[in-house]
Amino acid sequence: MAKYRRETYQNPDQPPKRGHKGCLVVIVLVVVLLAAAAFGAFSVMQDVNGRDKLGDEVVVTVQQGENSASIARSLKDAGVIKYPNIFRYYLKYTGESANLQYGDFTLVQGQSYDSIIETMSQYVKKETVSVTFPEGITAQRFAQLMEEAGLCSAEEFLDVANNGDFSQYKFWKEIPENPDRFMKCEGYLFPDTYEFFVDDSVYNYVDKLYAEFDAKVTPELRQRASDLGMTLEEAITLASFVQEEAGNAEDARVSAVFHNRLAEDSPYPRLESNASSYVQNPEDNNYIYNWIAPYYGGWDNIPENIYNAYNTYELNGLPAGPISNPGIDAIEAALYPDEEYLEGKYYFFVTDKNGVYYYAKTKAEHDANVSKAFSVQ
Template identity: 55%
Template sequence: MAHNDTHAARKKGGAGKILLVVLLLLLLAVGAAVHFAYNEIHGNGAPGSTEVTVSIPQGSGVAAIANKLKEAGVIRSAYLFRWYVGQKGAAAKLQYGDFVLQTSAISYDAIIATLSQYAKAETVRVTIPEGTTAIAIAQKMESAGLCTAEEFLKEANEGDFSAYTFWQYVPEDKEAPNRFMKCEGYLFPETYEFLKDDTVHNYVATFYAQFDAQFTKEMYAALKKQGMTLPELVTLASFVQEEAGNSQDSNVAQVFRNRLAEGSPYPRLQSNTSSHIQSDADNNYLWNWVAPYYDGWDNIPENILTAYDTYSCIGLPAGPISNPGLAAIKAALEPQPDEEAKDAYFFVTDLKGNYYYAHTLAEHNANCKTAAAVNKSLKN
């Protein structure tokens, strides 16, 4: 009996020693981590630091900046830097540009102070109006001397932009074989300052980062509630942008949504902004952008022509026809129409900018005559 008690006491004592060792190791690990964090934050790095130039692209978030600093050897922990910037509330202060910093011997406060000053870097300002197509944006980038249009489109369509939330909802080409361009609709229209001699990837990322920032969690929730996909919304918004792009956004969006609704007697958009009509008078996506891309109308692949002709395809076409602004996107998502457009299936405009809405084809034909009379009076 005494022998068993002695054995149990030894076992208990052994377990206690193990626990003590584990606690000691944990304390040492915590101590080492605290010591590392203190030295890292206060710039007590390894001796023999050197100057490096760190280029921060426009639109970079704290995570991207932290990774750039770590790659350059300025900091040792991207996670710790992100945490510290958050604690300081300094994220909004960080600028883009070229910055000269020391490697491993500079405090986080000094880094933040340097990055908070606007860096003098050679930049090019490019303004992208709402409703600009991907090809037109690429051409603007080429005209600005930043990259070729071909390079821009290739990266925009084929590059890896999975870091952005919206990108996971944009199907790959194999999943959308009738779509003209993957990037169309997501190159957010804005005025940008681009660094000269930056990478094509960063140029494209600037557009995508802005789209990602504009599309909120509430908007994703509204999409889910409606059973609508992001490509469907952006496609609809691109038509709203082209047919309105003004105070009539919600009314036009409602007309299109009425046509797209289940059981609609008019399930086609029938918009001249993307149709079989070969006319320079219309802002026709197929005629003005798709046809030239394929060196002529007759060379457009049949599946793409069919998928984008809104007079033949039922429902939405295979993809957006431009890059819409936020107002058009919001109107397409949750329109707030006037009474005259709530149940309308048709609209027509005149050269004065008036919009006429109709529920029946007969009413629409009458509106077309009214609009034509207004147009004729302006030409006399």
């Protein structure tokens, strides 16, 4: 007699049935997730509404122009809040972001968002000092003015300006690492009038100047430099000479003379500018004599490589770096030389005691202009 075996066939389109153990695991996981979500929601609400147990008093500093993301991070770092992103969203949807002020604010770790916002919406006057930096002054003069204002020592300023990490700015990373360069910061400290916080860090002081330079030198100016076949460093170096030799309505013409001298086919490939030369005259505004020499303790102590890199009467082309910190007019003139004087191939200029400029195309014409300029009473 044949024996038959009963077999169970399962529809392949149906999932296999879970056992009791599998169901239990799923239930436990759901409970854990719900508990975690509930705890997270409770923690967030406690952060928004304030903790039951408050912490210490802390001072949070907000800089002028600082955005809500940066403020939220500062609050978290100080232990005032736990969730900076939640605080940002709270500011956004309550419309309170625009009401936040800058300054030093005394807060308590764990206080509610509303009380934080209320405190930080009150203007806190922070002591400031106004400093004016004229166009064309050197980095060392910048440092002296900062010291005279009582903000920091000149030595501290120059150390940070030359050696600090300002890689957040594209221009800083483009400055060549040249052992013959006198000061890395020269040319990039933008001259203007600034309000500085008293007792702020030296880094923030310098950063304020570099940020202004970065804002003033627009992508359009950068593109113009590129169109001329110049790096930004070359453009700023040339601008510093335009600033020192003119710094007035003659900027574009003086720039054209320098461009002609720097051209590949130039018969006069040296700038030959008294603004950076071998001349030892206290009355001249000579970068080597007035600034480099005192820095090294006297003319005879100037390192030979530095002297050679800045003496424009012996050096072909541009020197190792800018010789001052030019204003925006000089920078634009360096990039947009006078077309008539550029195409006319003017290679010389001289000024008389009244500030009148005489331009020449040849050495003979220039010699005649020099005689004329020096004869003016």
